[in-house]
Amino acid sequence: MKVEIRTDVLTNNNLAANYNRELFQKSKTLVINLMSSPGAGKTTLLVETIKRLQDEYKCAVIEGDLATSHDADKIRETGAQAVQINTHGGCHLDARMVAAILPEFNLSEIDILFIENVGNLVCPSGYDLGQMHKVAVLSVPEGNDKIPKYPQMFMRTELVLLNKVDILPFVDFSVEQAGQDLQAINADSSILPVSARSGEGVEEWINWIKEALKKC
Numbered sequence: 001m002k003v004e005i006r007t008d009v010l011t012n013n014n015l016a017a018n019y020n021r022e023l024f025q026k027s028k029t030l031v032i033n034l035m036s037s038p039g040a041g042k043t044t045l046l047v048e049t050i051k052r053l054q055d056e057y058k059c060a061v062i063e064g065d066l067a068t069s070h071d072a073d074k075i076r077e078t079g080a081q082a083v084q085i086n087t088h089g090g091c092h093l094d095a096r097m098v099a100a101i102l103p104e105f106n107l108s109e110i111d112i113l114f115i116e117n118v119g120n121l122v123c124p125s126g127y128d129l130g131q132m133h134k135v136a137v138l139s140v141p142e143g144n145d146k147i148p149k150y151p152q153m154f155m156r157t158e159l160v161l162l163n164k165v166d167i168l169p170f171v172d173f174s175v176e177q178a179g180q181d182l183q184a185i186n187a188d189s190s191i192l193p194v195s196a197r198s199g200e201g202v203e204e205w206i207n208w209i210k211e212a213l214k215k216c
């Protein structure tokens with residue numbers, strides 16, 4: 001006799017995600033899930049982003065890492081609240097982890113909550129955390145093969161921040177090819193070249209956030 005089990009393995013995660021989403025919507029907090037491979041520059045970009053926003057908006061961050069609080073410490077240096085989640089070997093955050101630490105935030109006073117996910121181009125993309133937007137960060141030193149090799153990540157994100165473009169003259173990377181690869185798997189997404197170091201494109205990224213905030 002064959003027994004079929006059709007229970008969605010993500011059921012518990014999705015229930016928690018819906019719980020989170022209701023809290024975010026009630027408080028009118030914009031929540032952005034930032035995902036990338038390790039070393040793409042999420043934290044450096046996030047620090048620069050917060051510095052440019054904090055005169056107008058209250059920002060906070062959930063930091064996901066396997067271990068340490070190094071990135072959360074960098075965020076706290078800006079004056080923004082950061083709560084660390086260590087997954088102890090897990091390759092992604094899930095909605096239940098996020099739900100467990102939300103009581104540490106006063107969401108009614110937070111305009112923008114960034115979730116800096118664990119560095120990984122595979123696992124994080126499949127988990128709904130209750131966020132309003134999923135944004136991927138891809139750095140030019142990683143090469144042009146990442147978008148076609150990890151399609152699940154890029155087909156589930158509405159914006160790709162192409163980071164470290166200040167070093168484009170020194171690496172083998174084609175922005176045009178990246179745009180073509182992205183359009184081939186996700187015509188609704190777009191690439192925004194940025195550099196946290198030089199500031200290129202960061203103002204456009206800030207404007208994207210402000211437009212998203214108007215829709216909360």
